[in-house]
Amino acid sequence: MKAVLFISLTHVATAIRERVTLFWFLIFPVFMLVILSMIFGQIAEEREISFDITLVNLDRSEMDSSGFAARVTDAFEGLAGPTIAAQAPLFTLHQPGGAQAPADFLEAELNLLRRGRRAAVVVIPDGFGNAVLHGVVHTENDAQPAMINVYMSRTSIASETATEIIGQVLAEVDRAILIGAERFDPKDEIESRAHWLRQEEAETRYIDFLLPGIILMAFFTNGLFGVPGAILFNRDRRILRRYWVTPLSVPRYLAGFSLGHLALCCLQFWILFLLGRYGFGATISFAQPDALLTLVLAAATFMAFGFLIAAVARTANAGMATANILNMPMMFLSGMFFPVSGLPPLIMAIVYANPVSYLVNGLRVSLGVESSFFQPALMVLVPLAWIGLSVAVAARKLRWDVER
Amino acid sequence: MTAFRRLLVAEMKILMRDRMALFFTLAFPLVFVLIFGFLMGGFGDASRSRIGVHIAHDLDRRVLDLSIATAGSMEIEAYDSIESMEEAVAGRDVDFGLSWDGTALLFVYDANRVQENFAFQQVAAGIGADFNLRRQNAVPAISMEPIDVGEVASTGWFNLVLPGILAFSILSSGLFAVSGHVTSMKSRKTLDRLVVTPMRPVSLLAAIACVRLAVGYVSVLLTLLTGVLVFGLRYEVSWFRFTFFVICGTLGTMGIGTIIALLVRRPASASHIANALAMLMMFLAGIYFPIEFMPGFLRAVSKGLPLTHMANAMRYASGVMDMAEAEFWAISLSFLGIAIILFPVLARYVVRPLRR
Numbered sequence: 001m002k003a004v005l006f007i008s009l010t011h012v013a014t015a016i017r018e019r020v021t022l023f024w025f026l027i028f029p030v031f032m033l034v035i036l037s038m039i040f041g042q043i044a045e046e047r048e049i050s051f052d053i054t055l056v057n058l059d060r061s062e063m064d065s066s067g068f069a070a071r072v073t074d075a076f077e078g079l080a081g082p083t084i085a086a087q088a089p090l091f092t093l094h095q096p097g098g099a100q101a102p103a104d105f106l107e108a109e110l111n112l113l114r115r116g117r118r119a120a121v122v123v124i125p126d127g128f129g130n131a132v133l134h135g136v137v138h139t140e141n142d143a144q145p146a147m148i149n150v151y152m153s154r155t156s157i158a159s160e161t162a163t164e165i166i167g168q169v170l171a172e173v174d175r176a177i178l179i180g181a182e183r184f185d186p187k188d189e190i191e192s193r194a195h196w197l198r199q200e201e202a203e204t205r206y207i208d209f210l211l212p213g214i215i216l217m218a219f220f221t222n223g224l225f226g227v228p229g230a231i232l233f234n235r236d237r238r239i240l241r242r243y244w245v246t247p248l249s250v251p252r253y254l255a256g257f258s259l260g261h262l263a264l265c266c267l268q269f270w271i272l273f274l275l276g277r278y279g280f281g282a283t284i285s286f287a288q289p290d291a292l293l294t295l296v297l298a299a300a301t302f303m304a305f306g307f308l309i310a311a312v313a314r315t316a317n318a319g320m321a322t323a324n325i326l327n328m329p330m331m332f333l334s335g336m337f338f339p340v341s342g343l344p345p346l347i348m349a350i351v352y353a354n355p356v357s358y359l360v361n362g363l364r365v366s367l368g369v370e371s372s373f374f375q376p377a378l379m380v381l382v383p384l385a386w387i388g389l390s391v392a393v394a395a396r397k398l399r400w401d402v403e404r
Numbered sequence: 405m406t407a408f409r410r411l412l413v414a415e416m417k418i419l420m421r422d423r424m425a426l427f428f429t430l431a432f433p434l435v436f437v438l439i440f441g442f443l444m445g446g447f448g449d450a451s452r453s454r455i456g457v458h459i460a461h462d463l464d465r466r467v468l469d470l471s472i473a474t475a476g477s478m479e480i481e482a483y484d485s486i487e488s489m490e491e492a493v494a495g496r497d498v499d500f501g502l503s504w505d506g507t508a509l510l511f512v513y514d515a516n517r518v519q520e521n522f523a524f525q526q527v528a529a530g531i532g533a534d535f536n537l538r539r540q541n542a543v544p545a546i547s548m549e550p551i552d553v554g555e556v557a558s559t560g561w562f563n564l565v566l567p568g569i570l571a572f573s574i575l576s577s578g579l580f581a582v583s584g585h586v587t588s589m590k591s592r593k594t595l596d597r598l599v600v601t602p603m604r605p606v607s608l609l610a611a612i613a614c615v616r617l618a619v620g621y622v623s624v625l626l627t628l629l630t631g632v633l634v635f636g637l638r639y640e641v642s643w644f645r646f647t648f649f650v651i652c653g654t655l656g657t658m659g660i661g662t663i664i665a666l667l668v669r670r671p672a673s674a675s676h677i678a679n680a681l682a683m684l685m686m687f688l689a690g691i692y693f694p695i696e697f698m699p700g701f702l703r704a705v706s707k708g709l710p711l712t713h714m715a716n717a718m719r720y721a722s723g724v725m726d727m728a729e730a731e732f733w734a735i736s737l738s739f740l741g742i743a744i745i746l747f748p749v750l751a752r753y754v755v756r757p758l759r760r
Binding site for chain 1: 443490496511513544550553698
């Protein structure tokens with residue numbers, strides 16, 4: 001037992017001392033947690049997104065006594081100021097200066113839009129005020145709304161999102177104009193309500209969805225790179241050979257190695273969990289049997305997978321290369337970061353064969369942050385099958401010493 | 405010059421025999437493109453989603469149908485009861501549901517579709533606003549006309565992602581090419597034998613750079629071709645700019661990679677550092693996520709990363725993003741400058757046997 005504990009301690013200490021290992025096991029998952037929650041968390045919660053947009057008012061309508069163009073301008077200027085302390089405004093608004101000719105300014109801003117420096121350019125055309133007034137006064141159904149041109153780029157998600165938000169801002173201005181003109185009765189307005197299935201009040205928070213995925217990503221890289229790395233480099237550098245001249249047997253070495261690997265997984269779990277909880281306000285609780293069992297199953301599956309790679313690779317470098325090849329497809333074709341529904345059949349076949357898919361979905365289902373994508377039994381059986389296959393191959397093919 | 409020619413031939417043979425290195429240089433960007441191409445094919449486009457509709461109150465049914473139709477080309481599935489519609493939403497038979505009982509529009513979402521609900525809610529907001537206007541026969545006083553200024557008729561966000569992936573593959577292979585190869589030569593002690601010949605250190609680096617550049621260029625072309633043929637992406641490539649940038653970008657990142665070769669002894673360490681640097685930059689350089697979605701300080705970090713400028717230059721050369729001509733040449737020549745300065749300066753320190 002002492003030898004087993006000693007091996008496990010050695011495994012943990014070696015992993016922590018290796019700066020490279022430390023980067024992939026801890027720093028990279030922490031980086032992913034921070035970066036993804038900052039980007040997608042704020043998209044979902046509409047917190048700190050900020051767009052550079054341009055507003056050019058070319059309207060010189062003489063009849064526009066109601067100042068319709070000014071209302072549009074006011075709406076955008078209102079959103080360009082900080083709404084909540086210490087939070088960036090929704091828009092950074094660019095408008096022509098006093099001495100600048102609007103047409104020249106517009107041309108320059110359109111160039112900036114093409115170059116990705118602006119998310120959208122809003123142009124209130126000449127005659128806009130008159131057109132609004134005409135539409136409000138003439139109540140016939142074929143009256144055309146006054147147009148506002150929004151220049152955008154469909155190749156940019158930021159531009160498309162900014163355009164959608166601009167559409168909502170203009171819809172609000174439109175509503176106010178129609179109410180003022182008694183063309184729209186707010187009392188008769190139909191309310192839109194949201195009903196969330198599986199949650200009582202609102203949708204699942206992004207950090208609660210992301211955290212289990214990042215924890216499994218950390219376990220996955222630990223198993224995929226850590227296990228073959230440790231076994232094969234120790235074998236190729238003849239470190240394992242020194243063990244075999246002591247009374248230590250392979251099963252006891254394996255027991256110690258596995259214990260050390262699980263201890264590393266525990267360390268990863270706690271660091272990521274505490275960061276998610278106290279750094280980003282995650283509310284999920286892993287203290288439930290299903291979640292804990294899935295975590296243990298995941299750690300075991302990825303460790304076994306690591307042994308499978310160690311068994312089929314002839315050298316440490318070949319093992320690392322194999323792990324590198326498998327890493328991206330297995331991670332991204334599992335639903336860990338992107339939804340996988342609706343993929344072509346050939347790609348879906350990879351998703352269905354991938355043990356990570358079942359473990360990620362299983363953990364999220366057990367935590368109540370994702371609906372079930374697979375049959376519940378498969379979430380356990382497929383990873384178990386991979387463990388069985390990996391152990392069988394490793395038992396037959398894994399060499400514990402360099403070839404003489 | 406003879407030394408350089410011989411080294412060039414030797415390096416070409418080494419790369420052709422090293423199937424793993426060849427695979428990583430040629431096929432890895434393809435794997436990236438295939439995975440992300442399929443994953444991001446319909447990214448963020450909720451106007452083609454499936455909506456379940458339950459109408460309990462026959463009044464305004466036609467108006468509601470018109471409002472749904474204006475929201476996009478969605479698949480509509482009708483349900484007899486709200487319970488069956490909720491079941492369909494929960495079972496992912498439809499993406500979200502809409503129930504109209506004559507008093508309120510009830511939009512039903514699966515709370516656990518965290519990555520997609522934002523887009524569904526945007527569609528729902530549009531349906532609600534349009535429905536209210538139509539019910540009261542109110543013609544909108546103002547309306548928005550989106551005008552696309554994009555250089556290329558876009559097939560989606562992935563049109564812009566692919567040149568970013570090309571820039572990333574140039575960066576990652578450039579960072580590792582010199583550092584990995586030189587450290588590998590050191591560990592196999594082949595460098596010990598070379599340095600005692602009259603070969604100039606910079607000739608060796610130049611030979612490695614030329615061979616990797618040629619293979620890298622083929623890899624970039626294959627990746628671009630895959631994007632065009634498999635995903636139907638369209639580009640208006642300026643081949644002169646494209647080729648010039650690939651050369652400058654590859655040489656510049658190889659120059660940066662030479663610094664790694666100076667710092668580490670083992671090929672595995674060089675690979676890990678190159679990989680780590682490339683991955684960190686990939687997520688911060690606006691390759692997969694727009695920079696505008698990042699918090700302010702990350703946007704500032706992003707602007708300081710070489711990959712951000714490489715991706716933009718690649719997009720410009722591929723014809724999917726505009727850029728000032730001077731900016732493109734400034735980026736390209738900066739990378740060339742890095743290579744011209746770093747290669748000769750660092751060669752004498754890098755091309756030397758492993759310290760014992």
